[in-house]
Every structure is written in structure tokens, then in C-alpha cells.
Amino acid sequence: MKRREFLKKAAVTTAAAGAALSFGAPAVHAKKRYLWKMVTTWPPHFPVFGESAEFIAKWVEKMSDGRLKIQVYGGGELVPPLQAFDAVSGGMVEMGHACAYYWAGKAPATQFFGAVPFGMNSEQMTSWILAGDGHKLWKELYANFNLIPFLVGTCGVQMGGWFNKEINSISDVKGLKMRIPGLGGKVIAKAGGTAVLSAGGEIYTNLERGVIDATEWVGPYHDYKMGFYKVAKYYYYPGWHEPGTAIEMFVNKKAYEKLPKDLQQIIAYAAQSSAAWMLAEFEAKNNYYLQKLINEHNVKLKKFPADVLKAFRKYTKEVLAEITAKDPMSKKVHENYSAFQKKVVEWDKISEFAYMEINYL
Amino acid sequence: MKRREFLKKAAVTTAAAGAALSFGAPAVHAKKRYLWKMVTTWPPHFPVFGESAEFIAKWVEKMSDGRLKIQVYGGGELVPPLQAFDAVSGGMVEMGHACAYYWAGKAPATQFFGAVPFGMNSEQMTSWILAGDGHKLWKELYANFNLIPFLVGTCGVQMGGWFNKEINSISDVKGLKMRIPGLGGKVIAKAGGTAVLSAGGEIYTNLERGVIDATEWVGPYHDYKMGFYKVAKYYYYPGWHEPGTAIEMFVNKKAYEKLPKDLQQIIAYAAQSSAAWMLAEFEAKNNYYLQKLINEHNVKLKKFPADVLKAFRKYTKEVLAEITAKDPMSKKVHENYSAFQKKVVEWDKISEFAYMEINYL
Numbered sequence: 078m079k080r081r082e083f084l085k086k087a088a089v090t091t092a093a094a095g096a097a098l099s100f101g102a103p104a105v106h107a108k109k110r111y112l113w114k115m116v117t118t119w120p121p122h123f124p125v126f127g128e129s130a131e132f133i134a135k136w137v138e139k140m141s142d143g144r145l146k147i148q149v150y151g152g153g154e155l156v157p158p159l160q161a162f163d164a165v166s167g168g169m170v171e172m173g174h175a176c177a178y179y180w181a182g183k184a185p186a187t188q189f190f191g192a193v194p195f196g197m198n199s200e201q202m203t204s205w206i207l208a209g210d211g212h213k214l215w216k217e218l219y220a221n222f223n224l225i226p227f228l229v230g231t232c233g234v235q236m237g238g239w240f241n242k243e244i245n246s247i248s249d250v251k252g253l254k255m256r257i258p259g260l261g262g263k264v265i266a267k268a269g270g271t272a273v274l275s276a277g278g279e280i281y282t283n284l285e286r287g288v289i290d291a292t293e294w295v296g297p298y299h300d301y302k303m304g305f306y307k308v309a310k311y312y313y314y315p316g317w318h319e320p321g322t323a324i325e326m327f328v329n330k331k332a333y334e335k336l337p338k339d340l341q342q343i344i345a346y347a348a349q350s351s352a353a354w355m356l357a358e359f360e361a362k363n364n365y366y367l368q369k370l371i372n373e374h375n376v377k378l379k380k381f382p383a384d385v386l387k388a389f390r391k392y393t394k395e396v397l398a399e400i401t402a403k404d405p406m407s408k409k410v411h412e413n414y415s416a417f418q419k420k421v422v423e424w425d426k427i428s429e430f431a432y433m434e435i436n437y438l
Numbered sequence: 439m440k441r442r443e444f445l446k447k448a449a450v451t452t453a454a455a456g457a458a459l460s461f462g463a464p465a466v467h468a469k470k471r472y473l474w475k476m477v478t479t480w481p482p483h484f485p486v487f488g489e490s491a492e493f494i495a496k497w498v499e500k501m502s503d504g505r506l507k508i509q510v511y512g513g514g515e516l517v518p519p520l521q522a523f524d525a526v527s528g529g530m531v532e533m534g535h536a537c538a539y540y541w542a543g544k545a546p547a548t549q550f551f552g553a554v555p556f557g558m559n560s561e562q563m564t565s566w567i568l569a570g571d572g573h574k575l576w577k578e579l580y581a582n583f584n585l586i587p588f589l590v591g592t593c594g595v596q597m598g599g600w601f602n603k604e605i606n607s608i609s610d611v612k613g614l615k616m617r618i619p620g621l622g623g624k625v626i627a628k629a630g631g632t633a634v635l636s637a638g639g640e641i642y643t644n645l646e647r648g649v650i651d652a653t654e655w656v657g658p659y660h661d662y663k664m665g666f667y668k669v670a671k672y673y674y675y676p677g678w679h680e681p682g683t684a685i686e687m688f689v690n691k692k693a694y695e696k697l698p699k700d701l702q703q704i705i706a707y708a709a710q711s712s713a714a715w716m717l718a719e720f721e722a723k724n725n726y727y728l729q730k731l732i733n734e735h736n737v738k739l740k741k742f743p744a745d746v747l748k749a750f751r752k753y754t755k756e757v758l759a760e761i762t763a764k765d766p767m768s769k770k771v772h773e774n775y776s777a778f779q780k781k782v783v784e785w786d787k788i789s790e791f792a793y794m795e796i797n798y799l
Binding site: 363 | 502597707711741742794797
């Protein structure tokens with residue numbers, strides 16, 4: 078405690094001295110150094126998602142002139158992937174990097190900060206979080222867990238997934254065994270399918286052996302690297318279940334509040350910088366791998382039929398109604414999310430969509 | 439010079455001492471303070487664009503603990519808006535905030551870093567700049583002017599503009615006097631119209647008095663504030679001429695290189711953070727003002743007919759061919775830009791567009 082008091086006094090003295098200094102004169106600061114840990118839910122060096130965690134650590138170190146070093150751990154390197162939330166919440170480590178829907182079991186409302194079937198796309202999610210009420214609500218939710226959340230990016234509209242069975246009508250989903258987590262999985266279950274949970278490393282083998290008939294993953298870049306094209310017949314689009322998945326970083330609230338204000342800000346804007354980069358990277362990489370899949374591996378693209386999507390949408394409404402009926406925070410967040418979506422779509426119809434329509438059709 | 443040498447030595451000593459310190463022990467730094475100026479092309483406190491400049495200044499100051507303070511000037515407060523480029527290039531001030539197409543007279547290739555008719559939308563432009571070759575080419579171009587460019591945001595698909603004359607076919611553009619700068623203006627001229635240049639403050643009166651028949655500006659948020667709905671009959675979409683305008687910050691290269699590395703990084707990531715925020719803010723605000731225009735002021739939305747857009751597209755190709763034939767750097771940038779656009783569009787067709795299609799039609 079004594080050293081902290083000394084540092085506080087030193088800081089005050091420095092600030093007072095700084096005010097009196099003419100610009101250009103050196104200011105002497107006594108600054109503490111920090112070594113933090115960031116656990117992630119991603120395999121080590123996972124493309125884009127894992128790179129975002131590593132970039133943030135690098136940017137923070139550079140911006141802070143080495144005063145805050147962050148050691149990034151892949152899922153399982155320090156704690157199992159799905160224990161990242163608890164590890165940061167409990168203060169074992171200072172930071173985590175994940176997707177909010179992994180924590181649905183802790184608080185169902187987390188799902189609205191990850192992905193919602195037929196919900197907002199990347200641009201809209203980012204807008205809700207950075208310029209609407211999204212971040213405020215997210216912080217309110219995570220405060221219950223001693224965490225502060227930050228948006229670190231979105232990944233664009235995902236692909237619908239890899240199928241070994243054609244989906245020509247909603248009745249084809251009956252009996253379908255599909256690896257699909259979260260709200261999308263609940264929708265598949267309502268349509269008479271079975272939502273299977275497989276860890277990333279098991280999906281390929283399960284698909285190859287027919288343990289599952291289908292799987293969703295991310296998009297062409299990540300899917301290519303998983304090699305699904307070798308064991309699945311059809312590649313469906315669009316990813317109705319994850320139209321603009323948000324990726325998060327969360328920081329232990331007490332650890333964050335103990336940091337000097339400049340390091341707090343450096344963390345916040347490293348995260349926000351990642352938000353600009355992540356979607357940019359997905360846009361740049363996905364087409365390259367899409368073309369490889371089509372041209373080098375004869376992958377057949379298929380669009381979900383309109384009536385299948387209509388049924389998925391109906392089941393999504395039921396799933397959301399069930400969640401919001403049971404959980405007041407989910408209700409509050411969902412209302413805000415939906416109101417924002419409804420409005421922003423009206424603008425996007427005559428801007429982004431109208432522009433794509435004249436160019437893409 | 440002597441003081442600089444002393445500071446260099448001091449920095450080396452500090453770094454060496456830092457390496458030997460255990461984390462948690464205070465490190466003593468002797469750090470110079472900087473007071474910089476940023477000139478902008480925007481009216482003082484201009485929504486979104488001007489706010490971005492102010493946010494960047496605020497974020498840099500907070501992240502640097504006050505070591506780098508940036509005083510932001512609206513256009514005309516220190517130098518006229520369109521002298522921002524020269525003021526920073528010549529070293530009179532350290533930073534500028536603008537749109538690259540304002541500098542077409544200095545180097546035609548700047549236009550590809552602003553907006554291209556029928557070019558990339560915001561998501562794609564950001565991707566080209568942050569994850570493709572865009573930033574590299576932009577830096578190469580600006581190095582000729584002793585400047586380093588940074589992307590600070592994009593503004594989404596703009597509106598097509600305010601018209602007092604219906605545009606039912608391309609022949610209606612003949613004789614049309616429209617306030618429209620840049621490449622879009624060249625297209626209007628090719629279609630037989632007159633591209634008029636008016637400063638922001640004169641447009642309203644010119645439209646009211648019939649000096650011009652039409653004007654483009656930005657989108658519902660900015661257009662509402664200009665009051666154009668009071669003096670124009672039709673509000674056209676989509677903004678074919680500016681589908682995803684990029685906004686820039688540029689820094690005097692020598693001034694930047696003299697900064698300590700941590701402050702250089704702080705500037706770079708403050709800019710990148712603005713890139714995430716700007717589009718988010720446009721998305722959040724534009725619909726609110728669009729609805730006000732429609733519901734409170736009876737504004738009539740009109741979509742450009744397909745054959746008008748087809749003609750605009752043909753003229754755009756001619757305009758671009760003329761520019762790239764004359765200027766090798768424009769040719770180099772345009773080829774890279776177009777190749778990126780062609781590819782990313784293939785992915786967007788089955789992701790962003792396909793998703794919007796199932797939701798918006």
C-alpha cells in the first residue's frame with residue numbers, strides 16, 4: 078500500500094510539473110510495468126480470431142512502450158477454451174478473447190453479443206455496439222461477472238455449412254444430424270434435426286464417418302483449412318444462423334481499474350482497431366479460398382431454398398421468444414437489438430442493398 | 439542537437455534498465471511532450487467527419503497521458519479547407535483530416551483512395567486498405583508529398599442527391615446543372631449535364647434560386663442538417679458516385695518520424711479506431727434522419743432507373759480510362775483497386791448480398 082501511495086503522489090507531482098512545463102521539455106514519469114495474460118477460446122495462432130488476440134497484445138505493447146505486456150494463450154494452453162470466461166472473471170488471468178455466445182450457459186443474454194439467426198450483419202452489429210446502446214448493455218451484463226467487454230471485430234456473413242444431404246425442403250432437415258452450436262442449433266432441433274456439439278478437432282472425422290450429416294464452421298478461409306471439402310458434398314449459403322458474428326475481448330474489471338488511465342485507453346483502442354481490421358481481413362481472405370474451393374476442389378455451392386429459410390426464420394422467432402420469456406436481461410437486450418435492427422435495415426435497403434442490387438444482379 | 443543526443447542516450451539507458459527490471463517495478467522515463475496541430479477540410483465540429491478528427495485528438499492525448507496534444511482546426515480556422523494538404527506537406531502543421539479526392543489536382547491517383555463511381559463499398563474499401571495493397575499504394579503516393587496517410591473511416595453508400603427535375607432516362611441528365619465534385623461530376627458532364635462546384639455554404643441558396651437543378655451531399659444525416667428537403671423535390675438513391683467514400687488523416691512524414699515509436703503507434707491506432715467508429719456512427723444516424731425526412735417533411739425517395747445507371751456506368755469507364763491513360767500511378771492504383779473489387783464482390787454476392795436478399799426483398 079505504501080508504494081502505491083508513493084506512486085500516486087509521484088503522479089500528482091508529475092502532472093503539476095507537466096502543466097508548468099513548456100511543451101518540448103522532457104517530463105519525468107515513474108511508471109509501473111505490467112505483465113498480463115490473455116486466454117482465448119481459439120486454437121493457438123488460429124487465423125483471424127487468434128491473430129486478433131496477438132495483434133492486440135502487440136499493439137498494446139508498442140503503444141505503451143513496453144509498460145503493458147500481454148502474453149496470449151491459445152485455448153487449452155493455460156486453461157481449457159471454454160474456461161476462459163471463468164478464468165478472467167475469477168481473476169486468475171486478466172484478459173480473455175472469445176465469442177460471447179459461448180457463455181449462454183452463464184447468462185443467455187450473452188448470445189445477443191455474439192450472433193443471432195436472421196439478426197444483424199457485421200456493419201449493423203458494429204454500429205449497434207459502437208454507436209448504439211450495444212456496448213452499454215454488454216457492459217451492464219458483464220459487470221455481473223466482474224468483466225468489461227470490448228468488441229474486437231466481426232466476421233461477415235458466415236457460410237451456411239457443409240452438407241452430405243441436399244436440403245430441398247424443410248422436411249429434409251428432419252433427422253439431419255448437424256454440428257451447429259448456439260441459437261442456430263436450437264432452430265435445427267425445432268425443425269426436427271439433431272444439433273450435435275463437436276469440438277473443432279473432431280468435426281472432420283465425424284463428417285467423414287457419417288456420425289454427422291452436416292456442419293457449419295466459419296467461411297471459405299477457415300473451412301478450407303479444415304479440409305471439409307474432402308468429406309462433404311455441398312457447400313450451402315447464406316449463413317442465416319450467423320450473419321455477423323461479433324468477437325469479444327473481456328478484461329477483469331478490478332485489474333482494469335487498477336491500471337493507469339493511459340493504459341486503460343490503450344487497451345480500449347487496441348480492441349477497437351482490431352474491430353476495423355478483422356472484417357477487412359475476412360473480406361480479403363474469404364474470396365481467395367472460395368475460388369480455391371470452387372476451382373481446385375470442385376466444391377458445389379448451393380443456396381438454401383426460400384421456404385427452408387422461411388421455416389428457419391419462424392423457428393428462430395420461437396427460440397427467441399422462449400429465451401426472452403424466461404430471462405429479463407435477454408428480454409431487455411433483445412428489445413434493444415431488434416429495435417436497432419429494424420431501423421438500420423430501412424436505411425441499408427436504400428444504401429448498401431440498393432447499391433449491391435444494381436451491381437450484383 | 440545536443441539535447442536530442444542526450445535524450446537518445448537517456449532512452450537507451452532507460453530501455454536497458456527496463457530490461458533488467460522485474461515487472462511491477464517502476465521504470466523512470468524522460469519523455470518529451472508534443473503539441474501538434476491538425477487542420478481539416480470540414481466546417482468546425484462537422485458531424486461525424488469533424489468528430490472523427492476531434493476523437494482522434496482526444497484518444498491520442500489520453501493514450502499518451504498528455505505527451506501528445508493535438509489541436510484540431512475546422513476548415514478556414516487556420517488555413518482554407520483545401521489548403522490542408524499543402525499545409526501538412528510543407529510542414530506548417532503536422533496533421534490533416536480530409537478526403538483524398540480533394541487532391542486530384544495534385545495527383546489524380548488520390549481519387550482511388552476517396553471514392554470511385556461504381557467502385558467498392560465501405561466494407562470493401564476498408565478491406566482493400568487495411569488487408570489488401572491499398573495502404574501500401576497510398577503510402578507510396580503520399581510519400582511524394584512528404585505525407586503518411588491513414589484511413590480514419592468510411593461513410594457507407596451515399597445518397598444519389600437532391601433533384602428538382604425527375605430523372606427518368608439518361609436524356610434527362612442533358613442540360614442538368616448539378617453540384618457534384620470529382621469523378622461523379624465528370625460522369626455527369628459526359629452525359630451532357632453541367633457539373634457545378636459550389637462551396638457547402640452556397641448549395642442551399644443555389645438550389646433554391648434554380649442556379650443548380652440538383653446536388654449531391656452525403657446522406658440523410660448530413661443532408662437533413664443542410665435543409666435541402668425545403669428546396670428540392672426528389673431524393674434519389676443509390677449513390678452510385680460514392681459507394682463507400684474513405685476519409686483520411688495525413689501526417690507530415692518528417693514530424694512523424696521524429697516522434698518516439700510509441701507515439702507513432704498511438705497515432706496509427708487512434709486512426710484505425712476511428713475507422714471502426716465512423717461507419718458505425720453513419721449506420722446509426724442515417725436511418726433516424728431518413729425517417730424524419732420521410733415522415734416529417736414528406737420527402738419523396740426515388741430510385742435511379744436501371745438504364746440511367748447503365749449509362750452512368752459506361753461514362754465512368756470512359757472517365758477512368760482517360761485518367762489511367764495519362765497518369766501511370768493512377769493506372770497502377772486502378773489496376774490493383776479493380777482486381778481487388780472484382781474478387782471481393784464474388785464473395786460478397788454469396789455472403790452480404792445473399793443475406794440481405796433473403797431479408798430485404
